[in-house]
Amino acid sequence: MAKHISQLQQQVFAAKSLYREIHTPIDSKNTNTVLFNDLVQLAKGNLQVEQQKVMQQVNQSLPLRRQYIQLLETLAFATSPVQAAASSVVTEITSRKSAEFELLFKRDKQFLGQVYVILKIPHPIEKHHNQGVCLNACSEKVISSLHFPAIEDGKTQLLMEESDQKFINMFDAEFAIYLS
The missing domain is CATH 1.10.150 (DNA polymerase; domain 1)
Known part of the structure; x- marks a missing residue:
């Protein structure tokens, strides 16, 4: 079917x-x-x-x-739908969690403006170990795509600039997240 x-x-x-x-x-x-x-x-x-x-x-x-x-x-391997904001004023969130993955960020202590984006997948598939993980952040107006390195010990990370639009999209409540 x-x-x-x-x-x-x-x-x-x-x-x-x-x-x-x-x-x-x-x-x-x-x-x-x-x-x-x-x-x-x-x-x-x-x-x-x-x-x-x-x-x-x-x-x-x-x-x-x-x-x-x-x-x-x-x-998609996993998804995180558009988040329902408790207030219309606050649309940025600090993490994205679903049953299949967790997306967190940690600020670099030495270089202001840089952030480690950490992607944790407790049960990755073989492709994630070999080719890495593709993350798509989608809204009604724009889609941004990021490629994370191969998963090791259930997690992978990227170092990004805080001002990078792709970083901003990942933590915007109005963007859905799709991992493949």
């Missing part, structure tokens, strides 16, 4: 893409077309895909963004 749904999604995606290509004037067509397979590989966390290029096009196109989020919902 799931394979049939996936095939239907691919067919609808291809039909919509071709329809847009037919009705877009030649002088405004983008020569860098994103294929359904590019989205699938990106959602799976495959580093063979040109991540920057594909993610840029996903963020520029609402239909691609919707399709990508649907793929993430289907293919």
